[in-house]
Amino acid sequence: MTAPARTRTSGDLIRAEEPVLAHNYHPLPVVVAHAEGAWVEDVEGRRYLDMLAGYSALNFGHRHPLLIEAAHRQLDRLTLTSRAFHNDRLAEFAERLAELTGLDMVLPMNTGAEAVESGIKVARKWAYEVKGVPADRATIVVAAENFHGRTTTIVSFSTDETARTGFGPFTPGFRIVPYNDLAALEAAVDGTTAAVLIEPIQGEAGVVVPDDGYLAGVRELTRRNNCLFIADEIQSGLGRTGRTLAVQHEDVVPDVVLLGKALGGGIVPVSAVVARREVLSVLRPGEHGSTFGGNPLAAAVGTAVVELLETGEFQRRATELGGVLRDGLTGLVGHGVVGFRSRGLWAGVDVDPALGTGREVSERLMREGVLVKDTHGSTIRLAPPLTVTEEELRSALGSLQKVLTRGA
Numbered sequence: 263m264t265a266p267a268r269t270r271t272s273g274d275l276i277r278a279e280e281p282v283l284a285h286n287y288h289p290l291p292v293v294v295a296h297a298e299g300a301w302v303e304d305v306e307g308r309r310y311l312d313m314l315a316g317y318s319a320l321n322f323g324h325r326h327p328l329l330i331e332a333a334h335r336q337l338d339r340l341t342l343t344s345r346a347f348h349n350d351r352l353a354e355f356a357e358r359l360a361e362l363t364g365l366d367m368v369l370p371m372n373t374g375a376e377a378v379e380s381g382i383k384v385a386r387k388w389a390y391e392v393k394g395v396p397a398d399r400a401t402i403v404v405a406a407e408n409f410h411g412r413t414t415t416i417v418s419f420s421t422d423e424t425a426r427t428g429f430g431p432f433t434p435g436f437r438i439v440p441y442n443d444l445a446a447l448e449a450a451v452d453g454t455t456a457a458v459l460i461e462p463i464q465g466e467a468g469v470v471v472p473d474d475g476y477l478a479g480v481r482e483l484t485r486r487n488n489c490l491f492i493a494d495e496i497q498s499g500l501g502r503t504g505r506t507l508a509v510q511h512e513d514v515v516p517d518v519v520l521l522g523k524a525l526g527g528g529i530v531p532v533s534a535v536v537a538r539r540e541v542l543s544v545l546r547p548g549e550h551g552s553t554f555g556g557n558p559l560a561a562a563v564g565t566a567v568v569e570l571l572e573t574g575e576f577q578r579r580a581t582e583l584g585g586v587l588r589d590g591l592t593g594l595v596g597h598g599v600v601g602f603r604s605r606g607l608w609a610g611v612d613v614d615p616a617l618g619t620g621r622e623v624s625e626r627l628m629r630e631g632v633l634v635k636d637t638h639g640s641t642i643r644l645a646p647p648l649t650v651t652e653e654e655l656r657s658a659l660g661s662l663q664k665v666l667t668r669g670a
Contacts, residue, residue: 272305288621290628290635297324300650302633313627313634313658315647317465318497318608321524322570323649329527329566336562344553351561358568359536362506363519366539370532370556370564374496374522375411377533380550381459381492381520382415384535386435387544389456393488400456405441409466410459410494422466442472444479451483457490457518458483462508465497468641469603469610477512484517490541491516496533500524501648503606504581506571511605517541527567532560576648580606586652587644590659598666609644610637617666626668630661 272293292310296303300323303309315321322329336351343349356368369384371377382402389400404410406421417425418432426432439446441464451458462477464470484491493516498508500521505511507519518541522533531554535542554560570576584606591602591609602611613623620636627634627642634642646655 270305275305290624290633292628292633299323299325300647300654308631310628310631310633311646311650311654311658313632313644313646315645316528317523317635318500318502318645319523319526320528321501321576321648322527322567323647324528326527326570326649328570329529329563332562332566333527333529333559336559340558342554342557342559345551345556349556349558349561351558351565352556355556355561355565355568358565358572359521359525359534362568362571363521363536364515365519365536367537367542369535369537369542369545369550370560371522371535371552372531372533372554372560373411374520374533375413375416376552376555377496377520377522377535378410378416378459378494379413380535381457381494381518383550384518384537384541384544385457385459385490385492387549388490388541389454391544392540393456395454395456399454401435401437401452401454402456403437403439403447403450403458405460405464406438407441407464407467407470408461409464410461410496441467441470442476444476444483447480448483451487451489455487455489457492459492459494461494461498462511463498463503463605463608465608465643466637467610468612468637469605469608469643471603471605475512477509477514481514481516490518492518492520494520496520496522498608500567501571501576501580501606502608502645504577504584505606506577508605525564525567526560527563529563530560532564532567534564579648583607583648583650583652583655586655587659590656594659594663594666597663604644607644607646607648607650611642611644611662613640613642613666615640623665626665627661630665632658632661 275293293305294302295305302312359368386400389395404419410416415433419436437450439450493509495507518537526532588604600612600614602609620640620642624634624636636642
């Protein structure tokens, strides 16, 4: 008789990846096979509470039924035309996304890094054609400890040596100033400045929340100096912090907003540059493009995401459950946690280094059935889906307390 096929374990599958996958990631040793809502299941049937949510790409949870339904409907009709032709889904998506953000025009792309690259190109074009900066002299001011992606141009203005080392020569035209420092920002801005590009909250740096008034100060400074304010809301936007956009905590409207991650509903890559008409109107046919940008499937899913956000439900959940998260973490300060920063359902938690690195704490939480990700040193990130329940959130906090107590 033929022996029954042996079920492949997580270890089998991880070892199978080693010879064929580039080692640009160092994932936790869990192999996910199924997911629903805030939960994932590995190939051996173990369940984990997902407290990372795909770096905020899964704001609405895994396989949200309304998003899955929108994707299925579109899959049965039309998936791709390229922008060589019009499609019947793109205009509605662009119109509703512009209205949601309070801006005028949309440039659809695919990934977050593409949105950032596109924003840089648009800012430079605007500087030459509208502001009158001499050709090839435009500069863009950015913040230290930023994370905007990993393309060659973007790592040119990163201060993370892991992202930079070995990838030069770097693209010129960027000035780096400390984050949350308006005086340093003002000193760096001059007549060549096309834009100030910042994250309203620095995610990869450890969920660093600026002082009250900083974003409003950036808005005023850029307006006064006739340069653009570009807000990278790829991680912080679309409900994560309790508002549709993180800049709205200070009632700020940037000239350009960069979106991605959650815009694709955890189903397809969708990103966008959303801006004032005067800014995006500098692009003309042939100057920028993307074969898949604005494809009908992406537009259908993106429209469904906007519909979810139009209700305000997810922003309210992030605010209410963000209070639960903040209170729970406050109770852990001095008991394995040395400090944390949070806004809405998003937190950077600094663990006592004596208890282990962020990676080690993440591995211990994994064994307790909770998935998180470290950033740097002993800092971990918490960013559960906005669909998480209070009970699930408290359970995750209890697991963190348990792990820290054991580590002590």
